[in-house]
Amino acid sequence: MSSVENREDCGVGGVMAPKGKNASTIAAKIGLEVQHRGQEGGGMATQTLDGVVHLHKKAERFGKIFRNTNVLERHSLKGELAIIQTRYRTTGPADDPEFAQPMLIQVGDRHLIGAHNGNIANAEELYDEQRSRGIKLRTQGIDRPVSDSEVLFSRIANAPGADSVERMIRGLEKVEGSFSIVTVTSDNEMIAARDPWGIRPLNFGRLNGHWVVASETNALDKIGAVEQREIEKGEMWRFRQGKDPEGTIYDSTRPKKFCDLEDWYFLWPSSQRNGIEASEVREVAGTVLADEELWFGRKRDVDLVTCVPDTGRSSAVPFAETLNLPYRDRIFKERYDDKGQRSFIASNDVLRVRILEDKYIISKSLAGKKIYLLDDTAIRLRTMEVLIKALKEQIKVDEVHLRLPAPKFKRPCVLGTNINDRRELGAIEFKNGVWVEKSDEQIADEFGADSVAFLTMHGRDRVREKFGENPRDFCGYCHGDDGPDFDMTRYDPEVLLEGQRRFVPLQLIGV
Numbered sequence: 047m048s049s050v051e052n053r054e055d056c057g058v059g060g061v062m063a064p065k066g067k068n069a070s071t072i073a074a075k076i077g078l079e080v081q082h083r084g085q086e087g088g089g090m091a092t093q094t095l096d097g098v099v100h101l102h103k104k105a106e107r108f109g110k111i112f113r114n115t116n117v118l119e120r121h122s123l124k125g126e127l128a129i130i131q132t133r134y135r136t137t138g139p140a141d142d143p144e145f146a147q148p149m150l151i152q153v154g155d156r157h158l159i160g161a162h163n164g165n166i167a168n169a170e171e172l173y174d175e176q177r178s179r180g181i182k183l184r185t186q187g188i189d190r191p192v193s194d195s196e197v198l199f200s201r202i203a204n205a206p207g208a209d210s211v212e213r214m215i216r217g218l219e220k221v222e223g224s225f226s227i228v229t230v231t232s233d234n235e236m237i238a239a240r241d242p243w244g245i246r247p248l249n250f251g252r253l254n255g256h257w258v259v260a261s262e263t264n265a266l267d268k269i270g271a272v273e274q275r276e277i278e279k280g281e282m283w284r285f286r287q288g289k290d291p292e293g294t295i296y297d298s299t300r301p302k303k304f305c306d307l308e309d310w311y312f313l314w315p316s317s318q319r320n321g322i323e324a325s326e327v328r329e330v331a332g333t334v335l336a337d338e339e340l341w342f343g344r345k346r347d348v349d350l351v352t353c354v355p356d357t358g359r360s361s362a363v364p365f366a367e368t369l370n371l372p373y374r375d376r377i378f379k380e381r382y383d384d385k386g387q388r389s390f391i392a393s394n395d396v397l398r399v400r401i402l403e404d405k406y407i408i409s410k411s412l413a414g415k416k417i418y419l420l421d422d423t424a425i426r427l428r429t430m431e432v433l434i435k436a437l438k439e440q441i442k443v444d445e446v447h448l449r450l451p452a453p454k455f456k457r458p459c460v461l462g463t464n465i466n467d468r469r470e471l472g473a474i475e476f477k478n479g480v481w482v483e484k485s486d487e488q489i490a491d492e493f494g495a496d497s498v499a500f501l502t503m504h505g506r507d508r509v510r511e512k513f514g515e516n517p518r519d520f521c522g523y524c525h526g527d528d529g530p531d532f533d534m535t536r537y538d539p540e541v542l543l544e545g546q547r548r549f550v551p552l553q554l555i556g557v
Contacts, residue, residue, distance in 0.1 A: 056083055056131055057080025057163065057261045057262070058227065059261065061127070062258075063127070064256070066126075070124055072253065074118065076130060077108045080132055080261050083132055084131075085108075089101065093125045093127040099150065100121060100122045101150060108130070129228045129236070144193075148161045151200050151202075158231055158232075159229060160227055160228070162195040163227070164224030167222045167532075167537045168223065172220070173192055183196050198227070210233055211294060214229075218296065223462075224462040225239070226240050236259070238259045239277070239296070241280070242297040242299070243531075246261070249262065249263050249274060249275065253269055263317045276318075276320065301531055305462070305463070306525065308324075310328065311452075328451065329360050331505075332363065332420070333364045335365055335499075336369050344499060346416070348415075348447065349415045350373065352375065352377060365449065371418070408433075408440070410441060416443075417437075417443060417446055418449055424450045424472065434446055446495050452506070454483060456544075457471075468481055472484075472489065472493075476543075480543050526544075
């Protein structure tokens with residue numbers, strides 16, 4: 047049997063325009079505003095009220111595919127309905143259009159067009175179920191994996207039900223994993239749904255009679271959408287011509303588990319979740335990290351604090367302010383062509399290193415200085431390896447003290463983040479038959495830093511509590527904490543080989 051390809055953290059969007067209006071230009075704008083979530087492919091599907099569907103997608107960054115409105119005209123992308131996706135590929139073919147999105151599923155005289163952000167953990171099980179019913183997928187084949195997104199959309203399209211909402215509800219039964227999806231049906235409806243744990247974000251709003259859906263609020267803000275609303279966990283919304291949107295809670299039984307990494311990395315700084323801006327979360331994380339610096343007695347005598355741009359700046363500035371140290375921009379990111387793309391979401395290690403080497407320009411004024419260096423997170427630690435080597439060997443920085451305002455990453459993720467194997471992670475190692483956490487000193491030695499420290503899990507909980515949120519409402523599985531309430535050992539059997547099985551909160555007085 048073919049394996050199933052995991053679709054990782056992507057960007058999705060949708061537009062329903064009034065009768066006689068074209069939705070594609072607004073959809074293209076949404077795609078441009080969420081392409082930071084996926085830069086290895088993109089596409090758009092449109093549908094007229096007469097049922098005419100047009101689809102255009104490629105294995106390129108969305109901004110390259112839809113670089114001007116001529117592309118929309120050339121591919122006849124016009125209609126009252128339009129959905130987009132920006133792809134974040136990890137495995138499987140890069141240049142096979144069948145694996146790009148949106149996807150079109152035909153069932154008899156009905157069809158479903160869908161765009162998916164997330165990852166279906168039990169996709170193989172669901173695929174076997176469909177095969178047993180004689181359902182064939184376009185991506186199935188002996189020599190390639192099957193798309194988990196197609197498994198999901200095929201399951202919805204083939205589900206029983208009197209209308210599209212009933213089929214959606216039945217199709218999402220037994221699905222384990224993360225999904226924020228936008229679909230267009232042959233009934234000229236647009237339906238947006240979020241998984242029962244709320245792992246990935248999804249929002250909608252109104253713009254001059256258009257209903258617009260996007261992964262993040264920054265896209266809605268950019269186009270000027272009003273009456274914005276966050277789609278809740280286990281909730282779906284149906285949009286129809288001439289009617290107000292209709293919301294349905296299809297599953298209220300699951301505990302909330304929003305992805306930690308969304309706030310720390312994926313979300314655009316101005317995007318909001320639960321009314322809280324991502325940049326605010328990152329700022330508080332920087333302050334709490336500085337608090338821990340003082341509590342643990344590890345504050346260093348340095349000349350300045352700098353960061354890995356751009357997302358590292360939100361934490362670095364309050365970190366410096368709390369420690370009464372000067373903050374200075376001394377590492378700059380190339381902003382032209384493709385050199386500024388996000389290296390974490392590149393599909394392989396060779397490509398990530400190449401991006402990193404082209405991406406940053408370091409000020410020579412750091413020569414002979416002692417510095418704190420902050421980034422947003424450190425997962426594979428490849429960025430740190432490249433930058434610290436450049437700082438030490440090329441610029442001749444005297445001391446580099448690396449600080450990360452996010453906890454260590456100790457586990458792979460099956461919920462829509464590009465962390466597929468423990469062997470990729472820089473903070474753990476396989477030793478004496480078990481996976482164990484590396485010490486800060488060991489990590490510093492491996493990458494040539496003078497010291498390294500991460501935000502503790504207690505500190506991560508403090509960040510959540512400062513916004514009045516329950517830390518248990520967030521998935522910290524990748525940090526060694528609890529994930530959603532299904533059996534993760536089915537998808538991550540090596541969790542049984544961990545030397546330290548679960549995070550135990552530190553009782554830090556005054557921190």
